[in-house]
Amino acid sequence: RDNIIGICGEFFGTVLFLLFAFAGTQTAYLHSPPVENRVGAPANTSTLLYIALSFGFSLAVSAGIFFRISGGLFNPAVTFGLVLVRAMPPIRGALLVVVQLVGGIVAAALVSALLPGPLTVGTSLGGGTSVARGLFIEMFLTSFLLLTVFFLAIERQRATFIAPVGFGLALFVAMLAGAYFTGASLNPARSFGPCVVMGNFQGYHWIYWVGPGLGSIASAGFYKLMKLLGYETANVGQHGPEIEMAASTV
Known part of the structure; x- marks a missing residue:
């Protein structure tokens, strides 16, 4: 029962998050096309800011x-x-991945059906970014988001209740840094859904899977290292009462 509730929640949450994020992106590109993939291609910073805000706020509210x-x-x-x-x-994780991918497709389809004009919410390389660079940009951006999740949500601390706000801010900052170069996906479901709806997969679409996957591995490794070193005792006042009590005996 709990798994069913969690899976349903994750599906509807993914649809809600990406629906409003995609709608914001579609609106931003009404009079400003996506960045061309050539060196020196002009960046419309107001458009990129609009998109970053759409994704960041949508994630913060939906996650909340x-x-x-x-x-x-x-x-x-x-x-x-x-x-x-x-x-x-792992089994629950696999089920959630499936519903997240389906949620991305549903969200892209809804935006395509509801808003006029061709769908322009896909991720693509821009500004002359090579595939290799795009891969590592996605890796580092995703690592940043994952570290936010690990240290705000997994760890019991005084700031855990505002974790969704942290998720949204992390995505907002990551998109400000990377949207011009890769579209700042950080999320296979975010890139996969529009490709399915548009029926167009770029030859480098794989970087939006491998890059975030590598980012997950890197951030998980850093998190485990901090746990191994006992980071909880470094700044005791910021942690929950159980951790503070344990640290006081060291």
């Missing part, structure tokens, strides 16, 4: 709604990271 139902993940890379640090059983 579904945080106590499914965790408010909405991202296969985040789910993979939680499985790596053993915060989620």
